[in-house]
Amino acid sequence: MRLVLEQRPETGFALRLLSPLLAVALALASAAVMFAALGADPLVALHAYFILPLSDSWGLQEVAVKATPLVLISVGLAFCYRAGVWNIGAEGQFLLGAIGGAWLAIATHGAAQGPWLLPAMLIAGAAGGAIFALIPAVLRTRFGASEILTSLMLVYVAELLLDWLVRGPWRDPDGFNMPQTVTFSPAATLPLLAEGGRLNLGTPIALLVVAAAALVAARTLKGFEIRLVGEAPRAAGFAGIDAKRLTWLVFALSGALAGLAGIVEVSGTLRQLQPGLSPGYGFTAIIVAFLGRLNPMGCLVAGVFLAVTFIGGENAQIMLRLPLDATRVFQGLLLFYVLACDTMLLYRVRLLRSAPA
Amino acid sequence: MTLLEAILLTVMTASTPLLIAAIGELVAERAGVLNLGVEGMMIMGAAAGIAVAITTGSSAAGVAAAILAGMALAAVFALLVLGLATNQVAAGLALAIFGLGLSGVLGAPFVGVPRAGIGKIEVPFLSDIPFLGAVLFRQDPFVYASFALVIGVAWFLGRTRAGLVLRACGENAAAAHALGYKVLRIRFLALLFGGGCAGLAGAYLSLVLTPFWTSGMTSGRGWIALAIVVFASWMPWRAVAGAYLFGGVTILQLHAQSAGVPVPPQAMAALPYLITILALVLIMRARSGGSTAPAGLGRPFVPDR
Numbered sequence: 141m142r143l144v145l146e147q148r149p150e151t152g153f154a155l156r157l158l159s160p161l162l163a164v165a166l167a168l169a170s171a172a173v174m175f176a177a178l179g180a181d182p183l184v185a186l187h188a189y190f191i192l193p194l195s196d197s198w199g200l201q202e203v204a205v206k207a208t209p210l211v212l213i214s215v216g217l218a219f220c221y222r223a224g225v226w227n228i229g230a231e232g233q234f235l236l237g238a239i240g241g242a243w244l245a246i247a248t249h250g251a252a253q254g255p256w257l258l259p260a261m262l263i264a265g266a267a268g269g270a271i272f273a274l275i276p277a278v279l280r281t282r283f284g285a286s287e288i289l290t291s292l293m294l295v296y297v298a299e300l301l302l303d304w305l306v307r308g309p310w311r312d313p314d315g316f317n318m319p320q321t322v323t324f325s326p327a328a329t330l331p332l333l334a335e336g337g338r339l340n341l342g343t344p345i346a347l348l349v350v351a352a353a354a355l356v357a358a359r360t361l362k363g364f365e366i367r368l369v370g371e372a373p374r375a376a377g378f379a380g381i382d383a384k385r386l387t388w389l390v391f392a393l394s395g396a397l398a399g400l401a402g403i404v405e406v407s408g409t410l411r412q413l414q415p416g417l418s419p420g421y422g423f424t425a426i427i428v429a430f431l432g433r434l435n436p437m438g439c440l441v442a443g444v445f446l447a448v449t450f451i452g453g454e455n456a457q458i459m460l461r462l463p464l465d466a467t468r469v470f471q472g473l474l475l476f477y478v479l480a481c482d483t484m485l486l487y488r489v490r491l492l493r494s495a496p497a
Numbered sequence: 498m499t500l501l502e503a504i505l506l507t508v509m510t511a512s513t514p515l516l517i518a519a520i521g522e523l524v525a526e527r528a529g530v531l532n533l534g535v536e537g538m539m540i541m542g543a544a545a546g547i548a549v550a551i552t553t554g555s556s557a558a559g560v561a562a563a564i565l566a567g568m569a570l571a572a573v574f575a576l577l578v579l580g581l582a583t584n585q586v587a588a589g590l591a592l593a594i595f596g597l598g599l600s601g602v603l604g605a606p607f608v609g610v611p612r613a614g615i616g617k618i619e620v621p622f623l624s625d626i627p628f629l630g631a632v633l634f635r636q637d638p639f640v641y642a643s644f645a646l647v648i649g650v651a652w653f654l655g656r657t658r659a660g661l662v663l664r665a666c667g668e669n670a671a672a673a674h675a676l677g678y679k680v681l682r683i684r685f686l687a688l689l690f691g692g693g694c695a696g697l698a699g700a701y702l703s704l705v706l707t708p709f710w711t712s713g714m715t716s717g718r719g720w721i722a723l724a725i726v727v728f729a730s731w732m733p734w735r736a737v738a739g740a741y742l743f744g745g746v747t748i749l750q751l752h753a754q755s756a757g758v759p760v761p762p763q764a765m766a767a768l769p770y771l772i773t774i775l776a777l778v779l780i781m782r783a784r785s786g787g788s789t790a791p792a793g794l795g796r797p798f799v800p801d802r
Contacts, residue, residue, distance in 0.1 A: 143580045145799050178602070226586050285777040288533065288586065289724045293770040296717055304763035426590055465601025465712065472537075472595025476573070479583040479591065487582065487799070 145487035159485055160431055160438075163477035164445070170477075171470050180460045188459050189452030189470075201337030203447045205409055208346045209234065209418075211443035212401035213425035215353045216394030218434040222357075223390045224370040229276060229291030230398040231422025232298035233269040237399025238406040239302060240268020242413045245328035246310055246321055253327035261328060261403055262345075269399015270392045272298065277391035281384040287391075295422070303415045310413065320414040330408035342404035349397065353436035366390060398422060419450060420468075427475045430482075446471065504748065509640055510706055512744025514539075514698040516643045518722035519729070519736045520650050521694020526726055527654060528687035529667035529793040533589025534574055536719025537596020538567040538692050542699025544600035547710045548607055556615050560700045567696020568689050570596055575688045579681045582797040593719070601712045612708045615639075639701045646694065651733040663687060667791035670798035680798055695719065717770065724773045728780050730789040739776075746772045 168186065175185035193199040213230045220227040241261040248257060276291040303319070312322045330341040357363040369376040369386050376383065401421065410417055428446050432438030453467030483489065518535055525532050545566035550559025570592060577588045618641070620634040654660040663683055665673040670680045702718070703710055721743055728742075729735035750765040758765070
C-alpha cells in the first residue's frame with residue numbers, strides 16, 4: 141500500500157476554506173487523545189482549553205490581548221513566506237521592538253513626558269524590529285547566508301541582550317534587585333479600553349494593520365510582486381522585479397510589525413521589561429501565518445484561535461495539572477495538520493493497494 | 498592531567514553532540530531533504546533517553562530509546578514531506594516546535610532527578626600514549642561513536658554505490674527516478690538515519706553532558722548542527738572541523754566567564770550564536786556565490802507513477 145499524489149487541475153474555493161478547518165478538527169481530535177494519555181478527561185480538558193477562555197469578559201479580553209501580538213507578527217511573516225523568504229526569527233525582532241520602545245520610556249522616566257511619547261515609542265519599537273530583521277536580509281542578499289539559520293541565531297542573541305539590559309544597566313534601582321525595569325509611567329502606557337481587564341489600544345492598532353495589509357496584499361502592485369517572486373521567481377526576474385530589494389522589503393516589514401507587537405505588548409500589557417516577556421509569540425506566529433493561509437484576514441482568525449490555546453493551556457495547567465508544554469505539542473500538531481491538509485489543495489491523495497508498475 | 502588536556506577534553510564533550518547531529522542531517526540533506534526539525538528530534542532523544550534510562554536503570558536502553566525517538570519524529574516528518582510533498586521548511590519548523598513541546602510533557606516527571614552519567618572507556622595501550630592517549634582514547638562511548646559515524650558516512654557517500662545513488666537523489670531526483678531508483682524510499686531511509694543521529698546526540702546531552710533532564714536543554718544545538726552542515730559544504734570530514742570549532746567556542750566562553758573576563762556573561766553566552774552567523778557569512782563569501790549545496794535540496798519530489 142502506498143500514497144500516490146495526483147496533481148489537481150484547479151482548486152475550488154470551498155476546498156481552500158475547508159482545508160484549515162479540517163486541520164483544526166484533526167488537531168483537536170489528536171489533542172483529546174493526548175489529554176486522555178496524560179490522565180485527564182478529554183472533554184473536561186478540551187472545555188478548559190477552548191471554551192472556558194471565551195466564557196467571560198475577562199477571558200475574552202485576555203484572548204484579544206494575546207491575539208494582538210500573534211496577529212501583528214503573523215501578518216508580517218505572511219508577506220515574507222509569500223515571497224519565499226524564510227524569516228523565522230520574529231521572536232528576536234519582537235524582543236528588539238520591545239527594547240527599542242522601552243528605551244524611550246525608561247530614558248524619559250521621571251522627566252518631562254508628553255503626548256508625543258507613545259507614538260514615538262511605537263515608532264522606535266517598529267524601527268528596532270525592522271533594523272534587527274534587516275541583518276539576516278542583508279547577510280542573505282550580500283553573502284548568500286541562509287536567512288533561516290541567521291534569523292534564528294539572532295533570537296538567542298536578542299534574548300541575551302534583553303537579559304543583560306534588565307539585570308544590568310536598565311534594572312529598576314528600587315526593584316529589590318529583581319531583574320526588571322521601572323514600571324512605565326501612564327504617559328508611556330497604552331490606554332486601557334475596558335474596565336476589569338487588560339484590553340488596550342494595541343488591539344485596535346492590530347486590526348488597523350490587518351486592514352492595511354489586506355489592502356496591500358490584494359490591491360497593490362507591491363502585493364502582486366511579492367506573490368510573483370514567491371511563486372515564479374524566474375518570471376519575476378524577467379518582469380524586472382528586483383528580488384534583492386524585495387527581500388529587504390519583506391524582512392523590514394515583518395521585522396517592523398514584530399517590533400510593533402513587542403512594544404505594544406510591553407507598553408500596553410506588561411508595562412515593564414522583564415526576561416522571558418514573550419511566551420514564544422514569534423514562533424507561534426509562524427503557525428498562525430500558515431493556518432491563516434498567508435492571508436492577513438486569515439491571520440486574524442488564526443491568531444484569535446491560537447491566543448485561545450495560550451490561555452486554555454494556563455487554565456488546564458491550573459485546573460487539571462496538565463503540563464504547560466502540552467500547548468506547544470498542540471501547536472506543533474496543528475501546523476503538521478495544516479501542511480498536510482494544504483497538500484489536498486494541490487493534489488488528490490490516493491492510497492494504492494497494488495504494487496507499483 | 499594538564500590544563501590543556503582538560504580543556505581539550507571539555508571541548509570534545511561539547512563538540513560530540515553537535516558532530517553526531519550534524520552528520521545525520523548531512524546525510525538527509527545529501528539525499529535532498531532539508532529537515533529543520535533537528536532541534537526537536539534532538540530534544541526528544543534527550544527526554545526519551547533519560548526517561549527510559551531512569552525507569553529501566555539501563556543506560557544502553559536509554560540510548561536505544563533516544564535513537565528510536567529521533568527516528569520516530571523523523572518518520573512523522575517523512576510522512577509529511579515525502580508522502581504529502583509539503584513544504585520542507587514549514588514542516589521542519591513544526592517538527593521543532595512539536596518536539597520541544599512533547600519532550601517537555603514526557604520529561605516533566607523526571608525534572609531534576611539526578612543520575613550517574615555514562616563512564617569513560619579506556620582503549621588499552623593507546624590510552625597510555627602521552628597527551629594524545631588522554632585526549633583521544635579515554636573517552637565516553639559517544640565520542641568513539643561520533644568518529645565511527647564520520648568515517649562510516651564519508652566512506653558510504655564517497656566510496657559506495659548506494660552512497661552514489663543517495664547523492665543522485667539529492668542532486669537530481671527526476672533523473673534518479675528515471676533510472677529506476679526509488680527516490681522517496683531512499684530519502685525516507687536518509688531521514689531515518691538523520692533522526693536516529695539527532696536522537697543519539699540528544700541522549701548524549703541528558704545522559705553524559707548534564708546527566709539530568711531540564712526542559713529545553715538542547716538550547717539551540719540542533720540549529721547549530723544545521724549551520725555546521727552548511728559550514729561543512731555537505732562534506733563529512735569538514736563537519737568535524739565545524740563541530741569542533743563551535744564546541745571550542747562554547748568552552749572558550751565558559752572558561753572566559755570563570756576567569757573573570759570583564760565582559761557581561763550574556764555577551765559571552767551569545768558568542769556561539771554570533772560565531773555561527775559569522776561562520777556562515779565567511780563560508781559563503783569564500784565560495785563567492787558558487788553553491789555546493791545538493792542541487793535538489795529542499796525541493797519536494799512527486800513521482801509520476
